[in-house]
Amino acid sequence: MGSPAAGTATASQQPSSGSNNHYPTPSSLPPSQIARLQPHAFLLAHLSPPASSNQPPVRANGRSPAEFRVTSANAGSLTHTNGSAVVRIGDKAAVCGVRAELLYTQDVASWGVSKSSSSSSSISGGATQGEEAGEGEDEEDDSQIRDLHLLVPNLSLSTGCAPGFIPGAPPSALAQSLSHQILSLLHTSRMVRADDLRIWYHPPNLSALERETESHERMDTGEEEEEEEGEEGSESGTSEIKAFWVLYIDVLIISLAGNPFDAAWAAVLAALRDTKLPRAWWNVDNDMVLCSDDASEAKKLHLRGMPIASSYCVFEADPAASWRPVVIPGAAKEEKDVQGKKRSQQSWVLADPDGYEENLCQERICVVVDQDRGGKTKVLRIEKNGGLSVGKEELRKLVNISIGRWNHLKSIIEALR
Amino acid sequence: MPRPTATLSPLLRADGSASYTCPSTGCLIMGSVNGPIELPGRRDAQKPEEATLDVLVKPGTAQAGVGEKYVEGILKGLLGRLLLGRETGFPRRGIVMTLVVSGGENGGKVRRGESYLPILPALLHTLLLALLSAAIPMSMTYTATAVAVTSTGEIKGDPSVRDAASAVSFHVLAFSSKGHLLLSQSEGSFDLDLWEQVYEHAYATCRGSQPVTADGDISMIEDASGYNLESFVRKTVEDQIHHDYSWMNNDA
Numbered sequence: 001m002g003s004p005a006a007g008t009a010t011a012s013q014q015p016s017s018g019s020n021n022h023y024p025t026p027s028s029l030p031p032s033q034i035a036r037l038q039p040h041a042f043l044l045a046h047l048s049p050p051a052s053s054n055q056p057p058v059r060a061n062g063r064s065p066a067e068f069r070v071t072s073a074n075a076g077s078l079t080h081t082n083g084s085a086v087v088r089i090g091d092k093a094a095v096c097g098v099r100a101e102l103l104y105t106q107d108v109a110s111w112g113v114s115k116s117s118s119s120s121s122s123i124s125g126g127a128t129q130g131e132e133a134g135e136g137e138d139e140e141d142d143s144q145i146r147d148l149h150l151l152v153p154n155l156s157l158s159t160g161c162a163p164g165f166i167p168g169a170p171p172s173a174l175a176q177s178l179s180h181q182i183l184s185l186l187h188t189s190r191m192v193r194a195d196d197l198r199i200w201y202h203p204p205n206l207s208a209l210e211r212e213t214e215s216h217e218r219m220d221t222g223e224e225e226e227e228e229e230g231e232e233g234s235e236s237g238t239s240e241i242k243a244f245w246v247l248y249i250d251v252l253i254i255s256l257a258g259n260p261f262d263a264a265w266a267a268v269l270a271a272l273r274d275t276k277l278p279r280a281w282w283n284v285d286n287d288m289v290l291c292s293d294d295a296s297e298a299k300k301l302h303l304r305g306m307p308i309a310s311s312y313c314v315f316e317a318d319p320a321a322s323w324r325p326v327v328i329p330g331a332a333k334e335e336k337d338v339q340g341k342k343r344s345q346q347s348w349v350l351a352d353p354d355g356y357e358e359n360l361c362q363e364r365i366c367v368v369v370d371q372d373r374g375g376k377t378k379v380l381r382i383e384k385n386g387g388l389s390v391g392k393e394e395l396r397k398l399v400n401i402s403i404g405r406w407n408h409l410k411s412i413i414e415a416l417r
Numbered sequence: 418m419p420r421p422t423a424t425l426s427p428l429l430r431a432d433g434s435a436s437y438t439c440p441s442t443g444c445l446i447m448g449s450v451n452g453p454i455e456l457p458g459r460r461d462a463q464k465p466e467e468a469t470l471d472v473l474v475k476p477g478t479a480q481a482g483v484g485e486k487y488v489e490g491i492l493k494g495l496l497g498r499l500l501l502g503r504e505t506g507f508p509r510r511g512i513v514m515t516l517v518v519s520g521g522e523n524g525g526k527v528r529r530g531e532s533y534l535p536i537l538p539a540l541l542h543t544l545l546l547a548l549l550s551a552a553i554p555m556s557m558t559y560t561a562t563a564v565a566v567t568s569t570g571e572i573k574g575d576p577s578v579r580d581a582a583s584a585v586s587f588h589v590l591a592f593s594s595k596g597h598l599l600l601s602q603s604e605g606s607f608d609l610d611l612w613e614q615v616y617e618h619a620y621a622t623c624r625g626s627q628p629v630t631a632d633g634d635i636s637m638i639e640d641a642s643g644y645n646l647e648s649f650v651r652k653t654v655e656d657q658i659h660h661d662y663s664w665m666n667n668d669a
Contacts, residue, residue: 146530146531149529149530151530173486173489173490174490176483176486176487177483177486177487177489177490179483180483180484180486180487180530181487183483183529183530184530184531184532184604185604187530187532188532188604188605188606189606362494362497362498363498364494376608377608377609378606378607378608379603379606379607379608379609379612380604380605380606381603381604382601382602382603382612383601383602383603384598384600384601384602385491385494385495385599385600385601385602386494386495386497386498387498387599388498388593388597388598388599390598391597391598392598392613392616395601395609395612396609399609
């Protein structure tokens with residue numbers, strides 16, 4: 001609470017002078033005190049400056065309503081992970097680390113039953129590997145990620161990130177639902193390809209080898225190339241998945257100042273883009289998967305798209321509107337239409353709310369957007385809850401703001417490598 | 418289209434209760450509401466100005482997990498706006514709402530990482546009916562529906578679990594009895610034009626196609642089938658009241 005209040009000390013001079021009549025002794029209390037005593041009136045005074053002053057509405061933290069906080073990101077900070085990232089959005093900081101571990105298919109109880117489609121997917125798997133990150137393979141089957149829980153995100157708030165969260169306490173309801181949100185967004189956005197996580201075993205085609213060795217004996221030239229060819233040719237038919245990579249995605253919110261989901265998701269995204277999986281193969285003699293030590297052989301994940309989350313909340317001028325028995329909004333809207341635009345604005349949509357604003361707002365909106373290469377916008381998630389102010393038109397505006405935010409964050413995250 | 422069925426006040430000891438069967442997902446949800454009640458030993462939950470809302474969602478045969486916590490948050494957010502928790506007698510007390518999901522796939526358990534959206538409308542309706550049964554003051558009622566969009570772009574109302582699994586995008590929308598968009602939860606890949614079609618479809622399912630008249634009254638002119646979810650809620654409550662007061666009616 002200390003830092004936003006300190007930040008407002010300068011920004012609040014203008015509005016508080018305009019609303020002297022609200023506070024009988026404005027000079028005796030510094031703005032930071034008023035912000036604590038009358039938080040709602042304080043924010044309202046900022047957002048509705050007197051008409052005479054011709055000022056645009058500004059929030060208590062000095063931002064304009066649609067302005068996001070300054071964002072910075074850093075990738076590859078943790079050395080013991082396969083991929084990691086730190087994202088800071090204003091006073092928020094989220095650290096994300098991705099660790100890959102092996103899941104052997106022989107340990108999956110239902111594997112023999114459910115792998116009926118393996119032969120067909122082996123063919124498509126081989127084809128997509130050849131295509132190399134083409135956009136055409138959207139039809140690929142990613143159900144294994146969901147069925148075998150190959151992505152395991154977890155978010156921890158128990159780091160002393162904010163006064164309300166005690167270190168060492170069990171995960172709060174907020175942390176649990178954030179973990180669920182991250183997991184379900186990972187699934188529905190289909191960002192990670194199942195094919196990146198599969199470890200195949202291509203048994204050598206012995207009869208082909210025999211034929212080759214015979215031909216080698218006859219020709220005795222170009223041995224190595226032909227052997228490789230022979231191995232590749234033997235892929236079809238008997239190839240099978242021996243293991244999967246499981247990605248454990250851990251997010252620690254080090255410092256929380258409202259709106260944790262945006263930062264957590266941006267950190268997950270940046271960390272996944274940073275993730276490198278070592279080259280792994282099935283060793284028949286040891287009956288286990290071996291990984292290559294060579295860093296140059298490690299491969300990055302081929303992620304689909306780059307979904308970016310942006311959150312908003314709605315601040316309402318009348319705090320009683322939510323509990324007054326006769327509900328105003330339906331009737332008030334028509335009144336407003338009759339009276340014209342005389343009435344002052346009733347609600348403000350605030351982008352990227354900080355903790356102070358979040359406490360004053362009930363209505364939350366979270367929009368996740370992505371753009372494909374053609375510039376076509378996809379919406380991957382809309383969550384709107386807790387209020388009456390945002391309808392169809394407002395949501396359309398918010399999606400447009402989110403696209404602007406997407407462009408901005410995209411440039412930050414793409415600059416990481 | 419199969420219609421949902423509901424019973425009001427099936428539980429005798431709770432302040433209010435409701436049971437609801439959702440035909441599309443096949444789940445049976447039992448809800449109970451107690452309030453306003455004292456929350457002993459919960460100093461943290463005693464808010465000086467308004468009632469504390471407590472929503473508990475429990476799968477019938479399993480432990481509540483992360484997904485349940487998430488859906489509890491959604492329900493709490495929606496109701497926080499609708500319940501008049503500042504009325505006399507409510508501040509410093511609590512309203513405890515419990516929902517048990519049984520039937521359906523996996524005995525009502527939504528597995529880790531799976532979407533909770535398919536049964537969210539059923540949860541919302543159960544909660545609404547239980548709140549009405551407990552006579553908790555609310556500023557308005559609501560109705561909710563789920564809509565799935567298939568890979569061919571077809572908009573499908575009341576999707577089954579299988580539809581939900583194969584859908585490209587899945588939406589749950591809730592509308593207040595005054596026509597506001599109260600809740601919109603969408604996931605999958607879609608664009609806003611599609612979302613607006615979904616909105617119109619959901620609005621028609623929830624409230625019929627009639628507009629609100631000038632005086633804010635809803636004229637219940639119904640379409641050909643005469644059925645929408647709002648009339649279903651009203652009919653359920655009317656039937657219960659008729660039943661409760663049958664001792665007064667001479668014509669019975």
